[in-house]
Amino acid sequence: MEKKTISRDGTPIAYEVSGEGPAVIFVTGAMATGASDAPLASLLSDRFSAVVYDRRGRGESGDTEPFAVAREVEDIAALIEATGDGNAALYGMSSGAALALEAAASGLPIGKVAVYEPPFAVYEGGEKQRAEYTERLTQLLAQGRRGDAVELFIALTGAPPEVIRGMRHSAVWPALEAVAPTLAYDNAVMGDGLVPRKRLASVPVPVLALAGGASPEWMRESARATAEAAPDGTYRVLDGQTHMVDPGVLAPALAEFFAG
Structure with a gap:
C-alpha cells in the first residue's frame, strides 16, 4: 500500500488509489x-478513483484495542476524507458487505452502496450455527x-x-494465520448473523445487492432480503457466478450502478 490515513482512534490505515473520478x-x-x-x-479505474485498503489488523494497517465495529466505520470515514471529494461510494464483499451497509446506516457521506453476497442467515437454524461458531472462535x-x-472459519x-x-x-496458510485474529472482527460485524432489517431500513442511499447464479440458494436469498430491507434497494443475479466472482463479470455491473 502506498499511502496511509489515520483513523479517529489513531490507527494507521493503509490504502492505494488507482484512476480518477468519483471515489x-x-x-x-474475512x-x-x-x-x-x-x-x-x-x-x-478508467471511470472512478478506485480505493483499496487493508482493514485494521491486516496487511500494512495498524490495530488498536479494544476493537469495536464503530472503529471500522471510522476507518471508512477517514478514507472518505482522504480520497473523496466529500463523499464516496462503497463496494463490500461478503462480510465486508455487512460493514459497508453499517457505514451507510451510520450516516457517513456515502452516495451509493453495492454489496456482493452478504452472508446473513435466512433459513431456520442459521442463528444457532452463528452462535456456536462465535463461541468456538x-x-x-x-x-x-x-x-x-x-x-473453523473455512469449514463454516x-x-x-x-x-x-x-x-x-x-x-498461503501462514498469511491466513497472520490475520486470524480479525476473524473476530468480521464476526462482530455480522452481529447475530440475521439480516439486520431494522438497520438496513435506515440506509438513506441506493443499495445494489448482488449474488451469483451458481452460488448456494441461501446466498441469493440473503442478497435479495438485503435489497428488500433497504428503502432504495435493488437485487441482481450474475449468471454463472459463485462466491468467487469473476472481476470481469462484476465490474460492468458495479460501473453501471455507480455511474447511473
Whole structure:
C-alpha cells in the first residue's frame, strides 16, 4: 500500500488509489487484504478513483484495542476524507458487505452502496450455527490457536475436510494465520448473523445487492432480503457466478450502478 490515513482512534490505515473520478472504496471480507480487490479495482479505474485498503489488523494497517465495529466505520470515514471529494461510494464483499451497509446506516457521506453476497442467515437454524461458531472462535483465539481458528472459519464456508487439510500445508496458510485474529472482527460485524432489517431500513442511499447464479440458494436469498430491507434497494443475479466472482463479470455491473 502506498499511502496511509489515520483513523479517529489513531490507527494507521493503509490504502492505494488507482484512476480518477468519483471515489469508490472497496471493503474486503474475512481473511482478505486490500490486494484481493486490486483486480476488480483496476477494471473500474478508467471511470472512478478506485480505493483499496487493508482493514485494521491486516496487511500494512495498524490495530488498536479494544476493537469495536464503530472503529471500522471510522476507518471508512477517514478514507472518505482522504480520497473523496466529500463523499464516496462503497463496494463490500461478503462480510465486508455487512460493514459497508453499517457505514451507510451510520450516516457517513456515502452516495451509493453495492454489496456482493452478504452472508446473513435466512433459513431456520442459521442463528444457532452463528452462535456456536462465535463461541468456538472466541475460545480458539483466546488460546492462541490461530490455525484452528482459520480452519473453523473455512469449514463454516462449506469447504470439505480434505480441502482444508490441503490448505494447511499450502504456502498461503501462514498469511491466513497472520490475520486470524480479525476473524473476530468480521464476526462482530455480522452481529447475530440475521439480516439486520431494522438497520438496513435506515440506509438513506441506493443499495445494489448482488449474488451469483451458481452460488448456494441461501446466498441469493440473503442478497435479495438485503435489497428488500433497504428503502432504495435493488437485487441482481450474475449468471454463472459463485462466491468467487469473476472481476470481469462484476465490474460492468458495479460501473453501471455507480455511474447511473
